[in-house]
Amino acid sequence: MRIRIDDHVNLNCLLLIGICFLSASVSAPAQAGEPEMNTRTLKSRKILIADNSDNQEVTKLFIQGKTLMQQGHADAAVPLLEKCTELDPTFLSGLTQLGIALQQVGRTKDCLAAFKKVVELEPNRASYWSNLANAYLVDKNFEEAADAFKHAIEIDPNLSQVHESYGFVLTKLNNDKLAKEHLAQCVKLAPESANAWNLLGAVSVRLKDAQTAKEAYTEYLRLRPKAADAHDISALLKKLEKDVKKQERKEAEGSAEDTAK
Numbered sequence: 001m002r003i004r005i006d007d008h009v010n011l012n013c014l015l016l017i018g019i020c021f022l023s024a025s026v027s028a029p030a031q032a033g034e035p036e037m038n039t040r041t042l043k044s045r046k047i048l049i050a051d052n053s054d055n056q057e058v059t060k061l062f063i064q065g066k067t068l069m070q071q072g073h074a075d076a077a078v079p080l081l082e083k084c085t086e087l088d089p090t091f092l093s094g095l096t097q098l099g100i101a102l103q104q105v106g107r108t109k110d111c112l113a114a115f116k117k118v119v120e121l122e123p124n125r126a127s128y129w130s131n132l133a134n135a136y137l138v139d140k141n142f143e144e145a146a147d148a149f150k151h152a153i154e155i156d157p158n159l160s161q162v163h164e165s166y167g168f169v170l171t172k173l174n175n176d177k178l179a180k181e182h183l184a185q186c187v188k189l190a191p192e193s194a195n196a197w198n199l200l201g202a203v204s205v206r207l208k209d210a211q212t213a214k215e216a217y218t219e220y221l222r223l224r225p226k227a228a229d230a231h232d233i234s235a236l237l238k239k240l241e242k243d244v245k246k247q248e249r250k251e252a253e254g255s256a257e258d259t260a261k
Contacts, residue, residue: 052091052093053088053091053094055087055088057087058084058087058088058091058094061080061081061083061084061087061094062081062084062091062093062094062097064077064080065077065078065080065081065084065097065098065101066097068080069097069100069101069104074100074101074104074105075105077097077101078098078101078102078105078107081094081097081098081101082098084098085098085114089117090121092118092121092122092128095114095115095117095118095121096114096115096118096128096131098114099111099112099114099115099118099131099135100131102114103135103138108135108138108139111135111138112132112135112136112139115128115131115132115135116132118131118132119132119148119151123151124155125155126151126152126153126155126156126159126162127152129148129149129151129152129155130148130149130152130159130161130162130165132148133145133146133147133148133149133151133152133162133165133166133169134165136148137165137169142169142172142173143173145165145169146166146169146170146173149162149165149166149169150166153166153182157185158189159189160185160186160189160190160193160196161186161190163182163183163185163186163189163196164182164183164186164190164193164195164196164199166179166182167179167180167182167183167186167196167199167200167203168199170182171199171202171203176203176206176207177207179199179203180200180203180204180207180209180212183196183199183200183203184200184212186200187200187216187219191219192223194219194220194223194224194227197216197217197219197220197223198216198217198220198224198233200212200213200216201213201216201217201220201233204216205236205240210240210243210244210247211244211247213240214237214240214241214244217233217236217237217240218237220233221233221234221237
């Protein structure tokens with residue numbers, strides 16, 4: 001029995017994780033009594049970039065747009081957020097929220113442009129690179145997505161969701177060896193990530209690593225015992241158990257031969 005990655009890895013699930021990650025990376029403008037806005041002067045540009053804006057109209061538009069998105073009205077939020085970022089082109093939270101809204105209404109090209117501008121203004125924040133990577137993932141541009149995920153991990157290697165998504169993208173680029181490394185790191189950081197265990201199992205099968213595949217699928221079934229593919233995975237596990245025992249006998253025989261010599 002051979003289970004293809006496409007058969008049991010839900011791309012929509014990864015994208016949903018990505019969208020949730022995007023939303024979590026956007027902070028509201030600072031209110032009275034909160035710390036001053038985070039600003040940074042770029043050496044290569046004589047501009048000021050900020051997570052927040054001191055322009056009251058920009059802040060008002062941002063809050064209105066974000067509220068509409070929270071209510072499920074991304075289409076209505078887009079023009080407000082576009083106006084917001086026109087008034088303040090260096091407002092990172094506004095640009096990020098605009099990118100999310102554009103993604104939700106299917107304007108992928110414009111979404112990518114927004115996220116590209118964000119990482120151009122602030123290239124040292126992992127969440128911004130992850131936002132861009134997820135937008136590329138929606139567009140099924142796996143090479144660009146992989147590059148952006150790699151940037152995010154270089155900045156912050158402890159983001160389990162990024163390791164999972166990067167691992168998935170690497171399988172699409174036929175780099176199972178590196179995919180396995182990042183999926184293993186994902187489940188190390190987030191042991192309850194059933195989707196990552198499932199994908200790690202599939203990659204390990206393709207790499208003929210029966211032991212890792214067995215462990216990964218066992219964890220997957222523990223977390224998702226009633227999954228739609230549980231029956232097929234259970235059948236595959238029986239085969240993997242036989243393969244593991246066969247490999248153990250082979251190694252034991254080889255060890256005995258070495259001792260005899």
